Amino acid sequence: MSRPEIDVRGLYKSFGQNRVLRGIDLEIGRGEVVCVIGPSGSGKSTLLRCVNLLEEPTEGRVFVGGTELTDPDVDIDAARRRIGMVFQQFNLFPHLTVTENLTLPQRRVLRRGKARAAKVAAENLARVGLSEKADAYPSSLSGGQQQRVAIARALAMGPEVMLFDEPTSALDPELVGDVLAVMRMLADEGMTMMVVTHEMTFAREVADRVVFMDGGVIVEDGTPDRVIKAPRHERTRHFLSRLLDPAMADVEEETSDQVGGGT
Amino acid sequence: MTDTGLDAPPRRKGLTRRRKRGLSRGAQYTVFVAAVIALAVTADWGRLGNQFAQTDIARRMFPDVITLALKNTVLFTVSGFVVGLALGMVIALMRLSSVGPYRWLAGIYIEIFRGLPALLIFIFIGVAVPLAFPGTEIVGGTYGKVALALGLVAAAYMAETIRAGIQAVPRGQMEAARSLGFSPARAMASVIVPQAFRIILPPLTNELVLLFKDSSLVLFLGVTLEERELSKYGRDLASQTANSTPILVAGLCYLLITIPLGFVVRRMEAKAQEAVR
Numbered sequence A: 001m002s003r004p005e006i007d008v009r010g011l012y013k014s015f016g017q018n019r020v021l022r023g024i025d026l027e028i029g030r031g032e033v034v035c036v037i038g039p040s041g042s043g044k045s046t047l048l049r050c051v052n053l054l055e056e057p058t059e060g061r062v063f064v065g066g067t068e069l070t071d072p073d074v075d076i077d078a079a080r081r082r083i084g085m086v087f088q089q090f091n092l093f094p095h096l097t098v099t100e101n102l103t104l105p106q107r108r109v110l111r112r113g114k115a116r117a118a119k120v121a122a123e124n125l126a127r128v129g130l131s132e133k134a135d136a137y138p139s140s141l142s143g144g145q146q147q148r149v150a151i152a153r154a155l156a157m158g159p160e161v162m163l164f165d166e167p168t169s170a171l172d173p174e175l176v177g178d179v180l181a182v183m184r185m186l187a188d189e190g191m192t193m194m195v196v197t198h199e200m201t202f203a204r205e206v207a208d209r210v211v212f213m214d215g216g217v218i219v220e221d222g223t224p225d226r227v228i229k230a231p232r233h234e235r236t237r238h239f240l241s242r243l244l245d246p247a248m249a250d251v252e253e254e255t256s257d258q259v260g261g262g263t
Numbered sequence B: 001m002t003d004t005g006l007d008a009p010p011r012r013k014g015l016t017r018r019r020k021r022g023l024s025r026g027a028q029y030t031v032f033v034a035a036v037i038a039l040a041v042t043a044d045w046g047r048l049g050n051q052f053a054q055t056d057i058a059r060r061m062f063p064d065v066i067t068l069a070l071k072n073t074v075l076f077t078v079s080g081f082v083v084g085l086a087l088g089m090v091i092a093l094m095r096l097s098s099v100g101p102y103r104w105l106a107g108i109y110i111e112i113f114r115g116l117p118a119l120l121i122f123i124f125i126g127v128a129v130p131l132a133f134p135g136t137e138i139v140g141g142t143y144g145k146v147a148l149a150l151g152l153v154a155a156a157y158m159a160e161t162i163r164a165g166i167q168a169v170p171r172g173q174m175e176a177a178r179s180l181g182f183s184p185a186r187a188m189a190s191v192i193v194p195q196a197f198r199i200i201l202p203p204l205t206n207e208l209v210l211l212f213k214d215s216s217l218v219l220f221l222g223v224t225l226e227e228r229e230l231s232k233y234g235r236d237l238a239s240q241t242a243n244s245t246p247i248l249v250a251g252l253c254y255l256l257i258t259i260p261l262g263f264v265v266r267r268m269e270a271k272a273q274e275a276v277r
Ligand SMILES: Nc1ncnc2c1ncn2[C@@H]1O[C@H](COP(=O)(O)OP(=O)(O)OP(=O)(O)O)[C@@H](O)[C@H]1O
Pocket: A015, A018, A020, A038, A039, A040, A041, A042, A043, A044, A045, A046, A047, A259, A260, A261, A262, A263
């Protein structure tokens, strides 16, 4: 295989005494869609945020598109332009209209002209099916619409890689489908994607690989069929059974190696 | 307490809530009316009218009280506000800087200028600086001095306001901007600060109202006739005419500005409340 689009080597990350990532190695090839699953506090968000260096790794190296982001001399702002990120809480700019949310970064960061930025914005709004909301403010949109705008905003920068951190977790159930449909479209177009999600149907149908994390390490990594239908590790089985049927879960002690849970 | 009849509602003893409220309101109105009557009876209305409401004196003040005095008050205030805003912005950013010495400097500035009376700073600029550095001229003459003095005072308060506003913008906004490739400075300028200013518009407007009043301290700088603002103008005329009407007129002119501004602030605050839902 040619060089991976995302390459994480020997990644460690601690917050003070809290060792959140404990040696992660992960390669994602061009056009590959990888879903990351795992219990709360297992370090999924931290791993994703280390990939575009929103968190500074304590140890280890991160390459995206052949550029080493962990190199202290790299232009991190330039490197991030090639990595789109979608957050659980959307994080749209509330003081700007939908179109302005898409044009401001293009103009300020990529120095695109007004007309060009507007054209790219319109194209990407159309891609996520929200052309008619171009002049609305984010607060007047539903959560699902806001998240699609956030995806369009990231796409307008022409990224080579997209990172998603639980993009549908903050949404009402009936709005999840629209966002997943957009992500499925991106996957079909060949976008390289790393998706932290609990949407197992999406993982099964869209992902090329599923990665199961627990306690800051990758426990299992394989095709969706392998990891979801035939997990090899007890921890994976346990997690999946609880995820697929939450009502069946017992009350249990926090596992000892988990210092403080995430949200 | 003896316990009879488990299901009986609690007996109403003494006054009901409704009755109490009515009595309390009645008492308050009674005190108010009594006070008004006492004032009306004891005040010497003829003398007061003579002192404060001489229409011919009031008429003589126009148009100068507007075209000169009010204009200068506005000019002093706005220039002080602009200086204070610019300086306050710099200090706020220093206060949030990751560089220690910047934070300390900003902190020291804020502590000093919040603690000193504005009057002292005017005297300092007007008297101490010329004595300490003979030959130096503050650009803009009196206007420059006032802008500087008011700006120095206002900057301390505005810096704290601006810092609070910046910190009130959710962390995710900076993260979203950084993830799109904004540098920290550019993210601050085009994403964070515009949102911060929306948040702090009401307190900043309040600061403007305070500066309007503080601009009267220009009295202590020694100004030419053309540079007089409302307070000095009112006082000069009051002593010329040996009558207090000019003070009243000057006071009304302040209110002409500050009351609408206060109204605007309350409107903005109500709107901000609404936006939060
Ligand atoms: N900025 C931070 N400072 C300190 N501790 C942090 C920080 N971010 C995350 N952590 C800690 O790191 C651990 C892992 O957090 P992380 O958000 O990566 O988990 P997660 O797998 O994404 O969980 P969830 O499913 O709840 O989102 C948690 O214990 C959390 O408290």
